[in-house]
Amino acid sequence: MSASTTAGSPRRTLGAGLALLAAGCLAACSATPTPQAADTPADTPAGGGTYTVWDPYPQYDKTSDWVKLLDTCGTQAGVTIERTGHDTSDLTNKALLAAQQGNPPDVLVVDNPVVSTLAEAGVLTTTAENKLDTSAISPNLIAAGQSGGNTYGVPIGANTLALYYNKAVLDQAGVDIATVKDWATLTAALEKVKAAGKKGITFSAIGTEEGSFQFLPWFWGSGAQLTKLDSAEGVSAVTLWTDWLKKGLAPNSVINNTQTTSWQEFAGGDYAFAENGTWQLANAKETGFEYGIIPVPARDGGTAAAPTGGEFVSIPVQQDTARYATSQKLVTCLTSTDNSLTTVTALSYIAPTEQVQTRQSTDNPELAVWVEAVKAAKGRTGDDLGTKYPKISEPLWGAVQAALSGAKDPQQAMTDAQTAAASATQ
Amino acid sequence: MTRTAPAPTRRPASTRGGPVRQGPGHRRAAWAAWGFLVPITAYLLAFYAYPMYRNLELSLRHYTVRSFVQGDAPFTGFANYLKVLTDATFVPALWHTVVFTVVSLAFQFTLGLGLALFFARHFPLSATLRALFLVPWLLPLIVSASTWAWMLNSDSGVINAALGAIGAGPVNWLTSPDWSLWSVTIANIWIGVPFNLVVLYSGLQAISPAVYEAAALDGATGWQRFRHVTLPLLRPVSAITLLLGLVYTLKVFDIIWIMTKGGPSGSSTTLSTWSYRLGFGNLVPAFGPGAAVGNILIAIALAFGLLYIRLQRRQDPS
Numbered sequence: 020m021s022a023s024t025t026a027g028s029p030r031r032t033l034g035a036g037l038a039l040l041a042a043g044c045l046a047a048c049s050a051t052p053t054p055q056a057a058d059t060p061a062d063t064p065a066g067g068g069t070y071t072v073w074d075p076y077p078q079y080d081k082t083s084d085w086v087k088l089l090d091t092c093g094t095q096a097g098v099t100i101e102r103t104g105h106d107t108s109d110l111t112n113k114a115l116l117a118a119q120q121g122n123p124p125d126v127l128v129v130d131n132p133v134v135s136t137l138a139e140a141g142v143l144t145t146t147a148e149n150k151l152d153t154s155a156i157s158p159n160l161i162a163a164g165q166s167g168g169n170t171y172g173v174p175i176g177a178n179t180l181a182l183y184y185n186k187a188v189l190d191q192a193g194v195d196i197a198t199v200k201d202w203a204t205l206t207a208a209l210e211k212v213k214a215a216g217k218k219g220i221t222f223s224a225i226g227t228e229e230g231s232f233q234f235l236p237w238f239w240g241s242g243a244q245l246t247k248l249d250s251a252e253g254v255s256a257v258t259l260w261t262d263w264l265k266k267g268l269a270p271n272s273v274i275n276n277t278q279t280t281s282w283q284e285f286a287g288g289d290y291a292f293a294e295n296g297t298w299q300l301a302n303a304k305e306t307g308f309e310y311g312i313i314p315v316p317a318r319d320g321g322t323a324a325a326p327t328g329g330e331f332v333s334i335p336v337q338q339d340t341a342r343y344a345t346s347q348k349l350v351t352c353l354t355s356t357d358n359s360l361t362t363v364t365a366l367s368y369i370a371p372t373e374q375v376q377t378r379q380s381t382d383n384p385e386l387a388v389w390v391e392a393v394k395a396a397k398g399r400t401g402d403d404l405g406t407k408y409p410k411i412s413e414p415l416w417g418a419v420q421a422a423l424s425g426a427k428d429p430q431q432a433m434t435d436a437q438t439a440a441a442s443a444t445q
Numbered sequence: 446m447t448r449t450a451p452a453p454t455r456r457p458a459s460t461r462g463g464p465v466r467q468g469p470g471h472r473r474a475a476w477a478a479w480g481f482l483v484p485i486t487a488y489l490l491a492f493y494a495y496p497m498y499r500n501l502e503l504s505l506r507h508y509t510v511r512s513f514v515q516g517d518a519p520f521t522g523f524a525n526y527l528k529v530l531t532d533a534t535f536v537p538a539l540w541h542t543v544v545f546t547v548v549s550l551a552f553q554f555t556l557g558l559g560l561a562l563f564f565a566r567h568f569p570l571s572a573t574l575r576a577l578f579l580v581p582w583l584l585p586l587i588v589s590a591s592t593w594a595w596m597l598n599s600d601s602g603v604i605n606a607a608l609g610a611i612g613a614g615p616v617n618w619l620t621s622p623d624w625s626l627w628s629v630t631i632a633n634i635w636i637g638v639p640f641n642l643v644v645l646y647s648g649l650q651a652i653s654p655a656v657y658e659a660a661a662l663d664g665a666t667g668w669q670r671f672r673h674v675t676l677p678l679l680r681p682v683s684a685i686t687l688l689l690g691l692v693y694t695l696k697v698f699d700i701i702w703i704m705t706k707g708g709p710s711g712s713s714t715t716l717s718t719w720s721y722r723l724g725f726g727n728l729v730p731a732f733g734p735g736a737a738v739g740n741i742l743i744a745i746a747l748a749f750g751l752l753y754i755r756l757q758r759r760q761d762p763s
Contacts, residue, residue: 111728112730115510115730137510142514225706275598275619275705275706284600406729420710424621425621426622426709
């Protein structure tokens with residue numbers, strides 16, 4: 020390429036050196052910590068300034084209640100809010116990168132199973148540092164944000180999974196929903212529905228965290244523990260799903276369904292049941308058919324613990340620790356008992372405090388079943404799993420997929436998953 | 446580029462020994478030349494060399510989320526590569542990548558060549574039809590991949606409905622470990638045909654009609670003309686089409702990720718989807734192994750690029 024220029028080698032080195040310098044500056048410049056405009060005197064916590072908020076709700080734009088609420092909180096704290104909505108699957112890596120580059124957001128709203136990971140990375144401040152008050156939060160909800168005796172944020176709201184059912188389909192099949200109490204009665208109901216020419220149940224068993232999230236109520240409902248995937252109970256949960264597919268009580272498409280596509284199947288009106296979350300409540304009203312909601316039954320009756328969904332509001336570590344005071348005001352504004360109702364209504368979540376939960380179910384009796392479900396729910400990273408959870412979750416969703424698609428039988432799938440999880444969490 | 450290599454030896458000997466007196470104007474021109482080179486060099490270094498270097502560095506260190514943020518990950522040499530190569534996912538992923546690439550290329554090229562020959566005939570509406578064939582290429586991949594996923598849905602997909610109409614049983618295109626790789630390959634072939642069509646069509650245009658006339662005068666049949674005239678004259682174009690197709694296909698990620706996420710149970714996982722899953726598809730990213738898989742993929746593409754250059758040189762010894 021450049022072999023024809025023989026005499027110019029010193030100059031070539033110089034040119035390359037210049038270019039290297041430029042590239043080096045690019046790299047170095049981006050790596051220098053840049054606290055947002057911290058050098059301007061107007062930026063001191065008391066005197067206003069701009070505070071950045073990242074959340075995983077890209078579906079909400081400037082006209083939404085959520086963004087209006089953020090702006091209101093900003094005004095109260097005397098600062099301007101610069102809010103960015105990220106896709107939830109991108110947010111973890113974005114937050115890690117931002118922390119690496121030294122320009123994290125002031126307030127980070129992040130999915131609850133990720134909190135322990137970010138805390139492990141040293142990205143988040145503890146409540147001892149940022150002075151957030153978490154005393155009113157239900158213990159089962161705050162658990163996902165606790166590790167090593169520290170608490171790394173406040174749940175902004177919670178949601179969980181339950182079974183939606185289509186009344187018309189059940190009536191047509193002659194199923195009384197009151198008889199559905201455990202796995203056996205549920206399967207019997209599905210068989211009746213199928214015999215009546217309708218479809219049984221739809222859920223999401225996709226090969227991502229969403230698949231594990233949907234499988235956990237059945238897994239926990241069998242009495243299994245995440246620390247031992249291949250227990251007889253765990254295998255029985257996979258077998259339940261696998262048998263539904265084999266018998267045609269659940270569609271084969273569940274293997275690729277996200278919770279959204281699974282909901283679309285249910286909204287089509289042919290399915291008797293759908294496992295889905297609190298966030299579909301608004302959509303359920305638009306389906307045009309009568310629906311009801313029951314908790315996911317445990318294997319031998321009673322309510323199975325479903326995993327808690329929903330985000331934590333956290334305050335990332337900043338170079339300029341003076342910023343925490345204002346960030347704390349912002350988070351308190353979003354999560355204090357007085358304001359929590361506005362926040363969870365804007366996000367269509369269940370409140371994380373008992374007091375607001377009671378108000379929610381009295382204001383809107385339809386939410387009562389969800390409030391109960393959230394009370395019974397369990398954090399995925401709880402039981403001292405913390406950052407081990409993701410390493411167990413991946414083999415778990417893999418095993419569910421392997422069993423449902425027929426690649427392995429349930430016992431084999433769970434044995435392999437346990438081996439993989441054990442070696443990953445060593 | 447390599448052909449300029451012997452150039453210095455042809456220079457007069459006098460310019461090679463010791464410093465040669467050069468006017469200030471000459472030096473200024475040389476500086477100007479370097480000035481023009483700086484932007485592109487800076488661009489290449491900043492946007493190609495540096496990311497490549499970072500990717501290599503990432504794959505040679507043991508990153509945890511903590512050390513990623515603190516920037517103090519220990520150097521572990523080839524541990525990530527060893528981990529990846531001995532992982533139970535590696536051999537199936539490599540095999541899927543090979544099957545996906547070879548089958549895609551074979552069909553894309555054959556169909557593209559067939560269509561190019563067809564359109565080379567110029568008939569009424571041929572330009573319009575040819576334009577229609579470009580649609581798959583113009584659509585955003587998320588659109589085409591989602592549409593294929595809908596069509597191939599086990600329960601509500603149009604393809605299973607059509608199979609049912611002719612009396613065949615439904616096929617679990619995306620949810621059966623036996624079919625998922627074929628489904629994504631079919632979608633990828635559909636997307637790649639237009640590229641082959643366009644490049645091969647322009648290659649055909651470049652063949653002089655006089656050659657065909659001469660062949661016809663010599664009494665060559667249609668097949669003989671194709672076999673002994675079209676194919677040899679199209680060889681340079683075919684080679685570059687296949688090489689570009691290979692590089693594109695090796696790194697295909699979006700179609701597979703949107704349609705199957707590499708599943709079920711890893712049955713459509715290729716090296717590129719695996720690399721993504723390691724780095725981004727989990728709650729806890731494994732940057733090191735993810736980067737290692739990515740680098741293996743780059744090495745494979747590079748190997749084929751070098752092979753191409755070698756073949757090219759042998760064919761064209763000028």
